[in-house]
Amino acid sequence: MFHVIFVAMSLLPLPALAEIELHDFAVTHGIGARPSVGYGHMINKSDRTQTLVSVTSAQFERVELHTHTMADTVIQMRKVARFAIPANDTTRLAKGGKHLMLFGFRGKDHGAEINLVFTFVDGSTRNISLTPAQRMKRQGMGSQP
Numbered sequence: 001m002f003h004v005i006f007v008a009m010s011l012l013p014l015p016a017l018a019e020i021e022l023h024d025f026a027v028t029h030g031i032g033a034r035p036s037v038g039y040g041h042m043i044n045k046s047d048r049t050q051t052l053v054s055v056t057s058a059q060f061e062r063v064e065l066h067t068h069t070m071a072d073t074v075i076q077m078r079k080v081a082r083f084a085i086p087a088n089d090t091t092r093l094a095k096g097g098k099h100l101m102l103f104g105f106r107g108k109d110h111g112a113e114i115n116l117v118f119t120f121v122d123g124s125t126r127n128i129s130l131t132p133a134q135r136m137k138r139q140g141m142g143s144q145p
């Protein structure tokens, strides 16, 4: 029975997610109650545009897709519904541009591994696990000699 199912599934076409590669993803926890931020890049090895529509994590209440835009000389962070990855191209999430913003950390240990689930517009998903970077700590003003 299981053998029959396995053979049937192996005949299905490869899902689109095989054409997307997620590289160098890193998450840095926010200071105090501030949200965490995630960067990385997504490579599209197919001949059609792929579209990321959501990221979820068991360790966070919600994850939003954000961009930075310039509005009258003021840099604004904006929540967007999707990140497109053009055919045979790379979409980079980097400081000052597109990024993931992770709200409501549910864990207790900032050094513990977290999981992210990327969902694309065709319904395919991709899971990654990573250990967040140490958050930046401000130097105490009284620590200088």
Ligand SMILES: [Cu+2]
Binding pocket: 066, 067, 077, 078, 099, 100, 101
């Ligand atoms: Cu943001």
